[in-house]
Amino acid sequence: MIQKTMKPFIFILLLTLICCKNESKIEIETESESIVDESVSKIWNNYIKSNPDFKDEKIPEADFFHNNEEDANRLAKLTVNGKKKTSSSLYSLYKQYNVDLPKIGAKQIITNFDGKAKAIIKNKSVDTIPFNKISKEYAELDIGTNIEPLKKWKKAHWKFFKNLLKESGEKPTEEMLIVCVSFETIWTEKH
Template sequence: MKYLMLVLCLALTSCKTEKKPKPETIAEKQKNNQNEYGISPSAMWKDYTESNPRAENEQIPESDFFHNNREDANRLAELTLKGKKKASSGLYRLYKQYNVDLPSVGAIQIITDFDGKAKAIIKNVSVDTIPFNKISKEYAELDMGTDIEPLKKWKKAHWDFFENFLKESGEKPTEEMLIVCVRFEKVWPK
């Protein structure tokens, strides 16, 4: 009876000969716009280094998402992936408070969604420290990923965001607070 069951199982499974799709090359994935990536940062880094042999000996860079909640993190990751978001802003005071180095020109980072799925690899092209009230419309457009009232939207979003952080230490935002302004370019996927 055991053998009959085994033969029956083998017969049933052998009838299900589904044609497996052949794996796509990296170029095909990009061509088919398959960067709903949904892959780990290490898998994205592997794809990147396979296409960029000069980077193959580099260590995998830091990966992180923008903002502090799922909706905004995922929206900003998509804007970065689409090449619309080309800058990020941080409160200088927080870098000092947490004793964290400022971003550096040439640094590479993997941008993820809120769940840690890799979306894009970026490279910093400039880092400046600018007072809040001196942020330009052009910079705000790069950071917000929109040309519709970018400065107004940037000021509102960042004021509220920084105000929440500063509340913890009993401080309030000011028009003169220093902002770390990082401009970047998306280097992967092409």
């Protein structure tokens, strides 16, 4: 009689264990998808080995420039080569998402589109400048070319900002404020 009542209990227990095992597996897979590429830790560890004064600093945020593979990879390469020394973003988005502006002295790990670390940069200056007041010199440092840099910068950034603003129903203007960050590349994957 005890065996008859134990069979359903054992079956339910076994079924519960199988279900729990599958749920754990799903959680593990989800967590592993959000894991940062190991190259990010590696580039930071190499940097602090050569610069022990920074060993107690928290690993910086890692991200790529732009929103597509071709541009992200091109801009990462320009950063590594020292041709890209500035970045531009919309001031209104910082306000909209209640995010702090970049800080002078802050470091960031620049990756390619796939998240592979390529360089570490350090912010030298942060300014807010109207779109129509961006200089040729600044544009050249942002897009990494001296061939019509301002014309190319304005065309590319107008299109990019227009697409970003679409989400909030806004439209770009010549007076829209741009967060202009000047940085130096302080470490590359080549070290």
